Amino acid sequence: MLSERQMMILRAVVRDFTNTGVPVGSKALAKQLPIHVSSATIRNEMAALEEQGLIKKTHSSSGRIPSVEGYRYYVDHLVKPDPLRPNDIDVIQSSLGGDFHKIDEIISQSATILSNLTSYTAFTLKPELKDSRLSGFRLVPLGKRQIMAILVTDSGDVENQTFDVAGDVDGEQLEAVVRLINDQLVGLTLPEVLKKLQAEIPAQIANYLQSPQGFLDIFGDVLTRAAQERFYVGGRLNLLNFSQDSDVDSLKSLYSLIDKTDDIASVLGQPSDKISVRIGNEMTNDALRNFSLITATYDVDQHGQGMIAILGPTRMPYSRMLGIVGAFREELAKKLLDYYRFYDE
Template identity: 50%
Template sequence: MLTERQGDILRLIIQNYTTTGQPVGSKTLMEAGVTVSSATIRNEMKLLEERDLLVKTHSSSGRVPSMKGYRYYVDHLLQPIEVEQQEVQKIRQALGKEFREINEIIQQSATVLSSLTSYTALSLGPDVNERRLTSFKMVPLNHRQIVAIIVTDKGNVESQVFTLPKNIRSEELDVMVRIINDRLVGESLITVYHRLRTEIPMTLHKYFQTTEGILDLFENMFNQLFEERIYVGGRMNLLDFEPTQDKIQFKSMYSFMKNPEALTQLLTPNDSLIQIKIGDELGNELLQNMSLIQGSYSIKGHGHGTIALLGPSNMPYSKMFGLVDLFRQELSVKLADYYRELDTGSES
């Protein structure tokens, strides 16, 4: 552990550097309130450098934080800053409008958080496992194409155009819809997922001479419901995080940000309400100079969700911590109200 003075110096250096982007010297620290001589401050900075918490730049006598320094600061020195009332109002106004489905709320949350910070925001909705299938329809567009419409009790609506396998006639669609409605509607999505691989194939054999292509069609229809829907706001803000990156690096980063599976792995489950990962802790070489602040929330009876910020390692942690903490609470309230309205509507 650091001494109180060393902790104060490290905290002030990080707060100053994350605000100005400039190396911090002893004069700046004295002006910030460190009441010892410049020689003593320089000696303390040297000790912090020897502990790999600071890095001396080649261009001046000032220091900048290392990744280890940020980690120590986050673990021991960070004090969240209360969110300004103006930003609170922006969040509540953006989440206060009418939404048709849950995914719209999740998507809006990523867009708003990104716009407030100029960073990249990630939003992952409540767990898919607790949803139930409430409606399934197939609407013919022509003799080969249909629109499949799938609805869950949590307000999720999926619709997509599919091409029918050649061995299926359009008049057989009613049979397929009836099978799904009889066997799967009202069941949890986990049950739906299981029955599509066990009971449904046997049932289809009773009605069709061959099920070739039908099972693949069903699987493609329902797979979207089992994908964890992660929404990203501010993808292009990645350009600002690494101004010296070449085209290959940026293309790799942008491809990563468009990969739902990779992004979902980035947002690891955690018992704490707020989690901060820095540099190598993110587990991806592309993100070694970045940090992630992840906020988790839970809604009784409806699972867990996540809202997160991905930005440069020199982000103002105190401010971003407070913002993510407030945002996860506001989002939780909005989603809880939405679910309550759904439950009230279904009872009536």
């Protein structure tokens, strides 16, 4: 559809605009492009590109900026991920080099690294098996009136919560409840557990506890949290950099968005094995109209698939960002493989 020359121009428009933020005009392009044609020719080509909806003007006599469709074409056909800068490699190596005692530390640290590399906001999700199953449940008495409920899944997730109980803690009762849970529910997927929890369990538990509701609440809480994907977020504050015309309201809705696990999960969407770029209003969420989201999955063999993502202004240098995300997913997968190898074998 596009001639070679048009592609070259589109690429240059995106490059220039993402670097400088200023609409680019025909003269600047004529000077800069490797081919040697006059600005009038460029203008004609630009008119053609505009015709196809790939670039647009900010006002009738301005230079051009890419439209969402233009970015899309650029990302799909024209961009080549930049190789990492030596400096970036150092950052990754040193930040991911240390000793970690749990997966979550690595994942959370990764969000920070990614946000540092990009100076945008980053999200990371740890590798997950598709349907993780309940693998254990404990109630640990902590003191006079305090109990900690601990729930473990077969993918190694741990959720816990302490709560207070009135009256003395009866060790017998606790044991019985724990046994009940472990007998009836271990091995089921979390949604299945949740279903049973609403169906037969309450009646059974009533045999052991005089006031089962409190316990069911707690267990439900912990379970729900375990069932939720837990994103780590790095560089939250970087969003402030792009609050064009300091629109406090949209900033607020943006922040409430990224702080709600469910919302952010739905925005990040399904894992797919390639790197995906979503641009501006390609995301249905209105708060993200001026943002782009790059997501990528990473595989850690039998331990499942995780996800990393960065959220920045639509006007981001895609080639560099794609380079960073692409390289980082591999580094992270490698690091996690090492980690699992160390602790599993």
